[in-house]
Structures are given as structure tokens and as C-alpha cells.
Amino acid sequence: MNWEVKVYHSELKRADSSTVTTTGYMPGFGNDFETEALPGALPQGMNSPQKCAYGLYGEQLSGTAFTAPSHQNERTWCYRIRPSVKHTGRFAPIDVPYWKSAPNVDPKVASLGQYRWDPVPHTEDKLTWITGMRTMTTAGDVYTQVGMAAHVYLVTASMQDEYFYSADSELLIVPQEGRLRLATELGVIELEPKEIAIIPRGLLYRVELVEGPARGFVCENYGQKFDLPGRGPIGANCMANRRDFKTPVAAFEDRDAKSRVVIKWQGQFHETWIDHSPLDVVAWHGNYAPVKYDLRNYCPIGAILFDHPDPSIFTVLTAPSGVEGTANIDFVLFRERWMTMEDTFRPPWYHKNVMSELMGNIYGEYDAKPNGFAPGGMSLHNMMLPHGPDNEAFEKATFADLQPNKLDNTMSFMFETRFPQHLTAFAAQEAPLQDDYIDCWDSLTKHFDGTPEGNWGK
Numbered sequence: 001m002n003w004e005v006k007v008y009h010s011e012l013k014r015a016d017s018s019t020v021t022t023t024g025y026m027p028g029f030g031n032d033f034e035t036e037a038l039p040g041a042l043p044q045g046m047n048s049p050q051k052c053a054y055g056l057y058g059e060q061l062s063g064t065a066f067t068a069p070s071h072q073n074e075r076t077w078c079y080r081i082r083p084s085v086k087h088t089g090r091f092a093p094i095d096v097p098y099w100k101s102a103p104n105v106d107p108k109v110a111s112l113g114q115y116r117w118d119p120v121p122h123t124e125d126k127l128t129w130i131t132g133m134r135t136m137t138t139a140g141d142v143y144t145q146v147g148m149a150a151h152v153y154l155v156t157a158s159m160q161d162e163y164f165y166s167a168d169s170e171l172l173i174v175p176q177e178g179r180l181r182l183a184t185e186l187g188v189i190e191l192e193p194k195e196i197a198i199i200p201r202g203l204l205y206r207v208e209l210v211e212g213p214a215r216g217f218v219c220e221n222y223g224q225k226f227d228l229p230g231r232g233p234i235g236a237n238c239m240a241n242r243r244d245f246k247t248p249v250a251a252f253e254d255r256d257a258k259s260r261v262v263i264k265w266q267g268q269f270h271e272t273w274i275d276h277s278p279l280d281v282v283a284w285h286g287n288y289a290p291v292k293y294d295l296r297n298y299c300p301i302g303a304i305l306f307d308h309p310d311p312s313i314f315t316v317l318t319a320p321s322g323v324e325g326t327a328n329i330d331f332v333l334f335r336e337r338w339m340t341m342e343d344t345f346r347p348p349w350y351h352k353n354v355m356s357e358l359m360g361n362i363y364g365e366y367d368a369k370p371n372g373f374a375p376g377g378m379s380l381h382n383m384m385l386p387h388g389p390d391n392e393a394f395e396k397a398t399f400a401d402l403q404p405n406k407l408d409n410t411m412s413f414m415f416e417t418r419f420p421q422h423l424t425a426f427a428a429q430e431a432p433l434q435d436d437y438i439d440c441w442d443s444l445t446k447h448f449d450g451t452p453e454g455n456w457g458k
């Protein structure tokens with residue numbers, strides 16, 4: 001895990017004579033990386049030399065407390081054109097009306113229930129990463145750094161001379177339509193559907209629209225950062241493998257232009273103005289960095305004789321809570337896979353859960369809900385509320401000829417948390433809520449026959 005990658009990265013010239021580097025990636029999750037966009041920009045053998053090369057400033061970005069255990073300690077040393085204190089000025093509060101933080105309990109909104117939404121429709125409005133964020137649910141408490149929020153993003157325009165960072169959270173981004181470019185302090189990530197990206201807390205970035213309109217999902221993690229789950233007896237391989245995560249190489253902008261920086265802090269938004277691009281890190285080393293992952297590299301695990309394990313086997317990333325084995329957030333993926341179990345009801349079973357489950361459909365058909373769960377749609381089954389397959393899925397699975405079959409053309413996910421998720425006013429009143437979703441179980445009927453001769457279903 002603690003190995004280093006050093007990359008020399010080519011430099012491009014913009015039309016305005018400013019510089020920016022091309023895109024490239026280094027493999028690994030949680031590794032110690034080192035990368036420089038100009039040869040010799042990265043100090044060797046020390047972090048804070050008296051004089052940095054190229055007249056750069058040395059600065060540390062800490063993702064954990066200095067005294068965190070070594071296996072959890074995260075920090076990155078940056079060598080930049082200006083220190084970060086030059087990237088902010090006086091702050092002024094601004095209103096970002098659709099981006100909400102927990103606690104956000106609206107007494108006029110009932111969060112108790114099973115809910116499903118059609119895709120939030122695109123709009124002709126000019127929406128950037130900030131103005132196009134639509135919060136669906138919140139959970140926990142942003143002030144004490146526990147819990148999460150689930151959002152849908154709609155992006156129709158790039159951020160122009162505008163930058164953002166969240167002091168509250170790291171963001172897990174799950175595209176569903178369109179392509180984005182995330183220009184961060186530590187490098188550039190190109191992002192498209194079937195991929196995900198994680199932007200760490202406190203990291204400054206700009207979101208550009210490459211192909212749109214773009215729509216997707218965001219899990220805002222207030223708590224401990226996402227990590228790979230322990231595999232236990234599964235062993236060293238399958239699920240999400242560390243080598244498949246990609247961290248960008250160093251990229252920088254040396255550009256003088258009036259720029260707006262927006263910061264999310266304790267659920268509130270503030271703006272400040274500067275006269276240059278803050279994406280000016282020429283070289284860096286450390287393990288606190290953005291990362292992307294291709295969900296098509298996720299290798300599912302499942303049963304090969306009878307029954308099927310709990311859906312926790314599909315966990316891609318987990319953010320721990322203070323309760324061992326109970327996550328602040330799990331990011332779970334349901335993708336194409338073979339079903340081979342004998343004498344087994346193969347779809348997800350009916351259940352009540354101490355966890356709250358928010359699902360999103362990236363593409364295709366979800367096997368437990370063949371009708372009404374469209375790509376781009378979402379559903380919420382809050383803690384201790386029963387849910388499971390609709391009648392069509394039940395009948396099909398109960399009477400199927402159980403041959404090996406492949407679930408194909410399907411990719412959906414779940415943001416699961418130990419906290420109840422509260423609907424925002426947008427989710428309850430403006431988003432395309434399916435009022436009849438609860439009716440999907442109406443056609444389930446009683447099959448009970450108390451006689452030995454009944455032997456229903458055989």
C-alpha cells in the first residue's frame with residue numbers, strides 16, 4: 001500500500017500564454033504518491049526546504065489530525081505558486097438554495113415511508129456544479145461530522161473562473177449522463193458514466209462540462225473518509241481492487257484572472273474573490289488526493305450453490321462510524337453478474353433493516369423492481385421500513401426454471417447509512433416523486449395453505 005509513483009508530466013501552453021498540464025493517472029488507493037509537472041519541482045528527502053525550486057511555496061494539506069494512527073494518517077505536501085492564504089480574501093455569505101446539509105428536518109415533510117422518484121429532468125437553465133446541485137436527503141449532523149447527504153446534480157455549464165471546496169465533507173460523485181472534467185489542485189480527472197470519483201474534504205476544484213447536459217448522483221460524506229471494505233474470508237482479491245483506482249498526476253495553472261472561490265463550511269456557503277487561478281500546485285507528494293474508479297472493474301462475489309449472501313458483499317467503499325461494523329456510509333454496487341443458485345429465491349429478499357438505503361439507477365433494469373425504476377431515478381427505504389421485490393419480480397423468481405442466467409445491462413447503486421435519511425422540501429415537493437410507488441406491493445397475495453397437501457409452489 002505504501003509505495004510511491006513519480007511522474008514527469010508534459011506542459012501545454014494556453015492561448016493566453018498561461019500553463020496547464022495534460023491529464024494522466026497513477027494507480028492505487030491510499031498510496032503515497034509523488035508527482036511533479038516541472039522537473040525538479042519536488043524536494044527530495046525533506047518536506048520543507050529553506051528555498052523551494054522555481055520559487056514555489058511549500059504547504060501541507062492535512063486530511064486527518066497530525067496524531068492520527070499511521071495507517072489512517074493522511075496528508076499531502078504541495079509545492080505551489082502561491083500559498084493558499086492568497087486564494088481567499090474576505091468572505092461574504094451567499095445563498096445556494098437547493099444544496100442542504102443535515103440536520104434538515106422539515107416538519108411539513110414526511111420522511112417515514114417508502115419512496116421512489118423518476119429522474120430529475122434536465123432544464124434549459126444555466127446550471128453549474130454549485131447551482132445545479134439538488135439535495136434529496138440528509139442524515140446525521142454536519143456540525144459534528146457524522147452522517148451524509150444525497151444529491152442529484154444537473155450541470156449545463158462549466159464553471160468559468162470559479163472554484164469550490166467543501167470544508168464539511170468529501171464528495172463521492174456517480175455520473176449517470178454526460179461527461180465532466182474535475183480540475184483540482186492536485187490534478188485533472190476526466191469523469192463519465194460507469195465511473196466514480198472522490199474529492200477529499202478541503203480540496204479546491206473547478207467542474208467543467210465536457211459533454212452534456214450532465215446528470216448524476218453525489219454522496220456527501222460528513223464523517224470519516226471512504227475506504228475499501230475489509231474482505232474477511234473472501235481474501236485478497238475481487239470486489240474493488242486497489243490498483244484500479246486512479247489518482248491524477250500534478251497539473252497546474254499559472255493564470256491571472258479575476259476568480260470567484262466558493263466555500264461550503266458548516267452547511268453555509270461563502271464567496272471570496274481573488275485575481276488569479278488557485279489551481280497552482282506544480283508538484284506534490286502524499287496520500288490525501290482525489291481519485292477515480294471505473295465501476296466496470298468491480299468484480300462481484302456471490303453464491304455458487306444455494307441461498308445468497310447479504311448485499312454487503314457488493315460494497316465498493318465504506319466510511320466507518322463509531323460502531324464497529326456499522327457504517328456511516330456504505331457505497332454498494334449492483335452490476336452485471338451471473339445467478340447460479342439452486343432452489344433459491346434469487347432476487348433480494350423481503351427485509352427490514354437498521355440501515356437506511358437510498359438507491360440510484362445508472363442504467364438498465366434492477367432485478368427486484370423491473371417496472372418504474374428508470375435510469376437516473378432514485379428510491380429511499382428508510383431504517384426499519386419493510387421493502388422488497390414487487391409482485392412481478394416475486395412471481396418470476398418463484399416459478400422460474402432455475403438455470404444459470406446472467407443479469408445483464410444493469411448497474412445500480414446504494415448509499416446506505418446507519419442514520420435515518422430525511423427528505424428535503426425539494427425531494428418531497430419538486431422532484432418527480434412517484435406517488436404510486438407504495439402500490440407496487442398491492443398485488444402481492446396470500447398463498448398460505450395450512451394443509452400438508454397444499455405444498456404451494458412445488
